[in-house]
Amino acid sequence: MRFTKDHEWVSLDGDIATVGITAYAAEQLGDVVFVELPDVGKALKPGDAMAVVESVKAASDVYAPIAGEVTEANTALPDTPEMVNQDPEKDAWIVRIKVSDKAQIDALMDRTAYEAFLDTL
Amino acid sequence: MTHQPLKRTPLYESHQALGAKFVPFAGYEMPVQYRDGVLAEHRWTREHVGLFDVSHMGPALLTLVAPSGDPEADHAAIASALERLVPGDIAGLKRGGQRYTFLLNESGGIVDDLMIARPIPDDKQGLLYLVVNAGTKDGDFALIEKTLGGVAVLTPLADDALIALQGPEAAAVFAALVPEAADLGFMQTARFTLLGEKAAVSRSGYTGEDGYEILFPAAKAPALWARLLQDDRVRAVGLGARDSLRLEAGLPLYGHDLDETISPVEAGLTFALSKRRREAGDFPGGPRIQRELAGSLTRVRVGLKVQGAPAREGAEIADASGAVIGKVTSGGFSPSLSAPIALGFVPPAFSAIGTRLNVIVRGKPQPAEVAALPFVPHHYARKV
Structure with missing residues (x-):
């Protein structure tokens, strides 16, 4: 699993990357009450706002960590947004992306580096 | 203003001990939520009792400079002074009564929304108790002093804590500490002895639920907070749920739903404009508000x-x-x-x-x- 400074995680299986937000991000957001997903087929560039996760208080963009095309979105989330708080780094994945350049994933932080990054916040 | 250090309320350490997440709000470091989170805190308040620290707000006393000693004449004098700034019927407040009203600017826009209460004892009739919003208190106090200077003196009660106890079981919880508080109706106030200290209590709040707001000496506030939390029906609730509760209750938030361009009529708050004041229009922005009341909106x-x-x-x-x-x-x-x-x-x-x-x-x-x-x-x- 790799991580971004915007608190997304990426997990690669073949050429499909699964993306979600980290436990730290979910904890910072508080109770998630709404999730907006991208359409399947949408082409993403790194840094594109691809989904929105909203708590009672505020809306937060989820950014594409890598380039690629959305192959699947987690359609359980709009009906059960609380999953994002309960299991952010597994069942509450947000999208799956067909990766165009795997090197972009290698360039992201590993868990040790991400945890060191969290310590600086 | 943005670079001034954040102030803390007398209950800061109580919040820390409860695992509060703090945010800057109106110049204070305030608990936005505790461990339960906003949703659970909100629901707990609707079903049981939420305990809120609202010490960042601006309680103050307005006192007549030259009281006559005649209680009714003194109330009439302080009320007529304050009515120069607000459109509410302050003269008609009964002893122990509390009223929601507004400070208005010359064009009838809302400078702040506030609570005003009339004390009960004879020797305090030349006095009114005010609570204004946190983000506006310095400007409000300056406006009141400028307008009423020479007639009345404003004393901010900056050293007191203000605690709100809100929810369907609030009355039962508070009656265990102060049985007489059950006799207060909505928007009535009284002073009680609580944990050996004088407390100014009003039956009011900003959640839509029954409950009390308690002004209490800062030094003893953590003890009162802890005492209220000993009751299993009571949980601490942060500003996050305070906001979602007031939104559900349709209550406007100053700086968001109300500002200096918006009048009480536009804001749908005409219940706070008494018949006598509407007809007289004898408050800042009176002509505009009378036009709006006549339908020009x-x-x-x-x-x-x-x-x-x-x-x-x-x-x-x-x-x-x-x-x-x-x-x-x-x-x-x-x-x-x-x-x-x-x-x-x-x-x-x-x-x-x-x-x-x-x-x-x-x-x-x-x-x-x-x-x-x-x-x-x-x-x-x-x-x-």
């Missing part, structure tokens, strides 16, 4: 039930043809209704309950319907 505050994503402050409101007709002034997710709700301003022609509108969220229109306020019924303990 370009915008009014409405409640919206929103489909889809929550519409936040600043979201545009459009009519069925797509024309932008107004803006959301506060909005979010209603834990009680499990749906997004919002407050905003639209022209009167679009303000009827059931009118179908759209809110623009992230560039896309979403259906929204004008809804009756409050979104969730109030449960006040009205007596008489």
Whole structure:
């Protein structure tokens, strides 16, 4: 699993990357009450706002960590947004992306580096 | 202003001990939520009792400079002084009564919304108790001093803590400490002895629930806070849920739903304009407010039930043809209704309950319907 400074995680299986937000991000957001997903087929560039996760208080963009095309979105989330708080780094994945350049994933932080990054916040 | 160090309330350490997450709010470091989180804290308040630290707000005393010693004459004098700034009937307040009103500017815009209470004892009739908003208190106090200088003196009660106890079981919880408090009706105040200290208590709040607001000496406030939390029905609730509770209750938040351009009539708060004051128009912006009361209005505050994503402050409101007709002034997710709700301003022609509108969220229109306020019924303990 790799991580971004915007608190997304990426997990690669073949050429499909699964993306979600980290436990730290979910904890910072508080109770998630709404999730907006991208359409399947949408082409993403790194840094594109691809989904929105909203708590009672505020809306937060989820950014594409890598380039690629959305192959699947987690359609359980709009009906059960609380999953994002309960299991952010597994069942509450947000999208799956067909990766165009795997090197972009290698360039992201590993868990040790991400945890060191969290310590600086 | 943005670089001044944040102030802390007398209960800061109590919040820390409860695992509060702090945010800057109106110059204070305030608990936005505790370990339970906003949704659970909100629901707990609707079902049981929430305990809130609102010490960042601005309690103050307004005192007549030259009291005559005649209690009724002194109340009349202090009330008539304050009525130069507010459109509420202060002269007609009964002893122990509390009233919601506004400081107005010369064009009838709202400088702040505030509570005013009249003390009970004979020797305190030349005095009024005020509570203004946190973010506006310095300006409010300066305006009051400037306008009433020579007649009345304003004394901020900056060293006291203000605690709100809110929810359907609040009366039962508080009666265990102060049995006489059960006799207060909604918007009535009295002074009681609580943990050996003098407490100014009012039956009021800003959640839509029954409850009390308690002004208490700072040094003993952590002990009172801890004592109230000993009751299993009571849990600490942060500013996050305070905001979602007041939004469901349809209560406006100053700086968002109210500002210096918006009048009480536009904001749908005419209940706070007494008959005598409306007819006389003898307050700042009187002519505008009288015109608006006669029907000359370009915008009014409405409640919206929103489909889809929550519409936040600043979201545009459009009519069925797509024309932008107004803006959301506060909005979010209603834990009680499990749906997004919002407050905003639209022209009167679009303000009827059931009118179908759209809110623009992230560039896309979403259906929204004008809804009756409050979104969730109030449960006040009205007596008489």
